[in-house]
Amino acid sequence: MKSLKAKDFMTKYVFTVSPDTTVQELVGLFVTHPVSAIPVVGDDNELLGIVSEGDLLYKKVQPKIPPHVDVLGGTVYYCGFGRYEKSFRKLLATTAKDIMTTDVRCVTPETDMEAITTLMVDHHLKTVPVVQKGKLSVEREGDEPPARLVGIITRHDILGAIAATQVEEHMRNRK
Structure with missing residues (x-):
């Protein structure tokens, strides 16, 4: 069986927001789009952080x-x-920059599906951004290149890849 890499099954067209998107706008976006997390990006698609549904729940829990x-x-x-x-901090947040998680677990397009699945299970993640090599702004020093968002992987994407692989194997075995 062929080992799948992130680039083989990631969603390439990612729904993102800017750091100055308001919390009210974020709530509206989560309600109208079937996503559990939204990456926050800066110039040239630099990944700055991610806002999850859970981050927004902090606004309602004292x-x-x-x-x-x-x-x-x-x-x-x-x-x-x-x-x-x-x-x-999350309770007082008014923008994506204030409420986003900056310590984001990311993968590259070359990361194996098994490693991604393990990361998601071990860290209870529903969504993992896919970045070109580089560092997040909180980790970067000097002239190091930023981590540029190139895709995103959800649990649904992994299940879809597993199902597609099983269908391919079944079809090969029938021949």
Whole structure:
């Protein structure tokens, strides 16, 4: 059986938004388009981050900060918000730039389907951007080239590729 690569089954025409797309516009886009995540791109299709349906749900869930914790009968008072920073940032977000996840797990067009599937399962991802070699803006230093978005892979794309492969094998075996 031929090993499929991302370029063989990725969606090449990706629905994207700019960093200044408002949260209200994002909600509307998720409602009207059958996607679970939308890449945020800059100039020349540079991948800046990704906004998922889950990111937008943070806007409706109030961060739960315990004022104190009872430990073995003693009270320990809460004294920082570092652990809750992500929730607060997303709660206060007004644009894609504010709410997007910048630590994006990506693959290249040459990545094997097995590696992509493992990445998606291990990290509970529904969508994985496909980028030409380069680094995301949060990782880049100096003159390094940016990661340019060239496609996207969803769980649906992988299942479709598996089904197509099974049909091909079945047809070969019938001959």
